[in-house]
Amino acid sequence: MNFRYSVLYAAIVAVTGSVGMAHAADTIKIGEINSYKAQAAFLEPYKKGMEMALEQVNAGGGIMGRKLELITRDDNANPGDAVRVAEELISREKVDVLMGTFLSNTGLAVTDFAKQKKFFFLAAEPLSDKIVWQSGNRYTFRLRPSTYMQVAMLVPEAVKMKKKRWAVVYPNYEYGQSSVATFKKLMKEQQPDVEFVGEQAPALGKIDAGAVTQALVDAKPDGIFNALFAADLAKFVREGSTRGLFKDRAVVSLLSGEPEYLDPLKDEAPAGWVVTGYPWQTIATPEHKAFLDTYQKKYGTHPRLGSVVGYSAVMSMAAGIKKANSTDSEKLADAFKGLEVDTPMGRITYRAQDHQSTMGAYVGALAVKDGKGVMENAVYKDGAKFMPSDAEVKAVRAAD
Template structure:
């Protein structure tokens, strides 16, 4: 495994941000274009950007990349639409002269940028978009993804409910690529975990425009034993508030994708439901390795805030990028793609590899239960689920992914 020595050299102290940057003897910066939904999805994207800047400074304080060149991240808002994102991606390549692209949040936006990267034959490191299509049916040579996708995270949740007695299940998910992908995976895997289980209701409200009253009413009318929720952001807040008011969650098993992330738990406050089985991140509750603890302290010191899941993703992404640049030792696209396929990086959460077969990263996430602590939502009983244990099989990848 190729190692980056950031934890010892640049991350060991909470005052990391005050480290003096090396002069680099006027070395030309290596510019990386990062586009994301900084306006629309600020709760996730701003902490993500903060941590990327923290990691960039750590890389540069440790001597830069490719023999002493500074890394420079060029941040742009992707407009949260496929058309805007492609336009921004083009501008980053042609006007900003970036070496390659990274980022995006929404799945439909990520797919559009992936297609653009494939057409332009330029590397795109997708960080947040969770649809399985980005590494499966619409995967391509030039696109890689860091985060575990909907299949991987849904499989983690399915494992957590294996053997439970809930037979009648309802699904609520945002009506776009990510929500549809997550719902399809849950339906696919539910029967293996709970024999005889069935889906009795499905609700797909428009992203950002959930009618919480109507949605909760429809789910309650179906009388489910369990609910699989995929809503996030303001939609989740409205759904939880209405569900609590109507008693929707009482005596029911609730499994919820992403709800354990601080980005979405914090807005719930004292309305956080108890005992939902979730994926997420609770930096003050987990048993983190030393490099991870150092990251948490450095983030708190610089931003006077606790890191979010987006923060973790942003830092790990820069660690992978730095490792990639050092391994490839060139900005030629084909060499970068070849170097990233199979690349193993020592990160603040341990080893993360980019599987060559489908370009999916092995970064995992935490699985636990929601709980209230001092009037705030958090996770309890959280355990790290290594993404390497939840990936599509090689047979499924080869059947779904177009030939190279």
């Protein structure tokens, strides 16, 4: 009996294995890892953007005569889980490439995994500078503008405010830490007499907004640099408004103009903050209008920044595979250097020096109109103009 079962099992494995191989030959599998449950506000629109791009690519015949296929996994916002599902996607699902991640710590974990496995990874969303600098490697590229780039977009606005005493508030993990380090460095370079008089760094998702706000009030800063986002941002804004923290005080803030975080605030949006974000209502470029019209028709709602990132990530992967004419990680790593991709934000380039794309961000001031938070006087900042020099990158990044 055991022998018969063994023969039968072997036959089943042989058949299903051949079917799996045929399926793999018909499609190009993108293994996508993200914190869907923990960061739903950003990642639900992100998933819609990916799906829209996938449909467009496949409707056009796919790449190399093969359709693109997305296989997604949730990393539970945990670096260990991110590595585990990356391994699962490669070994069980036989994906051709890896893509995604949201938080900087999970992005860094998969960046290291890609290096160890010599497997191609496009980091779509995480902003940590380390992904393309200290931890950068041949197999990892990054789409969104980094913390350095976005802070560099805000610093000239902060300098114009002519405030001497600054406080900082940020989530206490890689993204927040690197954001504040860059803000302090660039402010010192452009305004040597600047002073930093208060610092609050709550754990991500666990802010005691009352205590944080009161500590900043007690520090009596002239200006505040904020890097909080999502639910932490909403709690901080509401408590800060109640306690008068923002009254007659300058604030510059990362990400706060992104609809994912601005929309929930409604008429509580802190008017006057200078922010990076995505003012989808007022972007008049042809490429964005085409994206906006298609997205609204398909989903019956406006895009969020996550929508743009998800769409652009899939389009980047498609363009890279087409240029390489292969899904081989070595060939993809070569193809992505200098790769140009058309996105809703315009054409971007993945520069060879550090594998960072030139995607930019909008900078503007928050206001409340018709009971909703909006960005006013928003200007697109081309990411290529806010990157560190080749010499600076070479000093912190190991050679591929």
